[in-house]
Amino acid sequence: MSLHTLTVAEIAAGLKARSFSSLELTLQLLGRIERLAPQLNAFLTVTADRALDDARAADEMLARGAGGPLTGVPIAHKDIFCTDGIRTTCGSNILANFVAPYDATVVERWRTAGTVLLGKTNMDEFAMGSSNETSFYGPVMNPWDVRRVPGGSSGGSAAAVAARLAPAASGTDTGGSIRQPAALTNLTGLKPTYGRVSRYGMIAFASSLDQAGVLTRSAEDAALLLGAMAGLDERDSTSVDAPVPDYVAELATPLRGLRIGLLREFFDKGLDPQVGKCVRDAIEALRDAGATVRDLSLPSLPLSVPTYYVVAPAECSSNLSRFDGVRFGHRCEHPRDLQDLYRRSRGEGFGAEVKRRIMTGTYVLSAGYYDAYYLKAQKVRALIAADFARAFREVDVVLGPTAPTVAFELGAKTSDPITMYLNDIYTIGANLAGLPAISIPCGFVNEGGKDLPVGLQLIGPHFAESRLLSVSHQYQLLTDWHRRAPPGYD
């Protein structure tokens, strides 16, 4: 029986019915990972022993009739989440040998829910990238076309779930790092409201934007996993004390009466026409199912990319100061003095993109530039948030493409950071405004003889995860884009 194609919900049902065991499933997935993960470079660490232990423990619980819907469900974590006793690299050389002595809250909560840890997935270094090409450990390949990128920064998680190496994986989204790879690999990728999920134990890139979420093969799975990771955490002052709804139960909310807003700014000349066509088809399907659709404009939205590239580097320049070669991580050989220790440890430890952002961030926070850059960016950020708030007085969700194009080829954009940054043009707004957003599969574009997936993005008001998930689920009941697997990985 081949179990790797099952979704989380199907696995939960199968385990409960004792159709198969968690150990059986885990062994199959570990076998697939061993066989297929290297060609995708999706995993940085495979925790086979731990996975087998977890699976056995889960089976024992299930045999006693104990456990919940996630007991025995294998998952993978983006290597940005600290895992007690297991290496956490954050895709960087500077943490090549770093073993955290504690579990991130997300890791702890999924573990408590009974999940089985398969391993840690590849990612852009410190989550800085949109193609998973900045990883010190090499790029991740897109299973839909291995000459193409899977998106980033959660590219390893996306490739692993898309290639059916894991039914679900965690990700983090600072400017689109869950949604854009989800779009490029035909997955459902949810970025919750800022503060919905604890950031404790998640290595910080840009603290006011970072948010943990999930990459799955269905909205139903995302609902299951979000429920197990969301909620107040006393260890994160920015996590919000709001009740966690039963996301699975709320999936049944019908589309009828849903008010959708189409952002004029999302259908600009930068949008690939074929991608635009897929999105418009999806809009028609939603309209047919009873949703109303209207055009909207968020005039400040085009400013989101420059705003983001001030705020995020500013925070990263400070967040990454702790990697100084003194207490953990890479330390250069034979430092001559303190300055040499800092310069070489950091110089050798960080890659080019990380350095670029540290320098940009240091610059925008410098005396004499702070007001013109950082302060101004914060003001624009407030405008963007206000624009969204105004939109949500008229519509329930805002809809558009997740990314302007389908997956591009490896190396196509690495020489021009600005072109690379523009990949996140549709996703960054939600981060700046702290809003929940989801990307779901909505079609394919054929390029070079390969079918490449297209993602549809929905953005909702704060804490409207239930709505985003129910709309996605209802759409997935009407369509089967999300069921398609990459050739060779089905």
Place this chain on the structure above:
Amino acid sequence: MEWETVIGLEIHAQLATRSKIFSSSPTAYGAEPNTQANLVDLGYPGVLPVLNLEAVRMAVRFGLATGARIARRSVFARKNYFYPDLPKGYQISQYERPVVEAGSLEVVLEDGTRKTIGITRAHLEEDAGKSLHEDFHGLSGIDLNRAGTPLLEIVSEPDLRSAKEAVAYMKKVHTLVRYLEICDGNMQEGSFRCDANVSVRPKGRAEYGTRAEIKNLNSFRFVERAINYEVERQIDLLESGGKVVQETRLYDPDRGETRSMRSKEEANDYRYFPDPDLLPLAIEETFIDAVRASLPELPDEKAARFGREHGLSDYDAGVLTASREMAEFFETVVRGLGGQPKLAANWVMGELSGALNKENLEVTHSRVGAEALAGLLSRIADGTISGKIAKEVFEAMWAEKRTADEIIEAKGLRQITDTAAIEQAIDEVMARSPGQLAEYRAGKDKLFGFFVGQVMKATQGKANPTQLNELLKRKLSG
């Protein structure tokens, strides 16, 4: 030319919370290196700060006690710089929006005049760890026990005009933070220290001169000496045609001089920005009201009351209220004595303080307690012993920890008030000293003292002095 000194102080008071400002590690002093630093203090990847509300409560106490404005919304900011004992590469502090703003304190200067010193702001921040450069054979050791300890940085206006004023102000703040129980005030352990911004200008000029900042002064004596040295250095420099450069200086207590640490050009650009890991600190009116209701009687209020209730001079009231413990000791003595506050004040400020100072003891560790001292003073009041004998008794009490009455009895120090006994002693002395007697009677009045001394000697000092005087005068005049 006549010069005017301008000084502003930045006082760092370590708040007496049990745990650190952003982590649950204990703050106790003197533990083995790095045993009081958890993952948050070590700045591990992924960890986050969580504000200790107790530190906020203490900052608000200070603000209310200095008549300051408590910001309903203040912001924690990151001060970015690299140093091995600064684990995160930034210090969490408050920059543009401090929790306490625009307070003031009144100090009494040596000549008795009062002066109000403005407090620009007081903000919360975390302390760094310690770098240890000795004992590591060319390497540096890092101890992060202190990293994350809460500090209240209290910034004064440039209102101070001399080293003495600066010390008076610093002592006032020192007294206040201990009254408020927000800082133990221990300067040797670094719980209370200051940086002094010093400049000079020609008297009468409105603009300030260029200032130098003297870092990390951890005793009142050093503050005074460092400022005096620095003022002289700057005046010498200016008078010889030189210029003061804006810089950070260190005070070397062994040489008694300040020396340059880094110039303005070498100064870090700290790139302050709001810490995204911490929400703005919102303080509710009810919280402030609750803190206000919990404030103790403050030093100035207490000193005024001592003047009013006990008839003490401003100076005495000031000395006796310099610490809450001293004031409490004094009031316990007065209670035990049933009045006579002036007698109590003289003894607490005189014999008792002298004995404490000699052994470097806090009043709370006095070998003679307040009740015991009241017992001794009662015996002066009721004429059992003279003030002079009382000093002897006090010394014995200090050494032996017995009550005044026990010592008076054991040593037979009870005052002789029996006229016949005193007269007998006088007669004996007169009989022994015919020469002196003749001289006295011939008009050499000065010899009266000789006879007093002889009689006191004969009675081991126990003769009641007033009676002795009277009787002696009568007898000598024949």
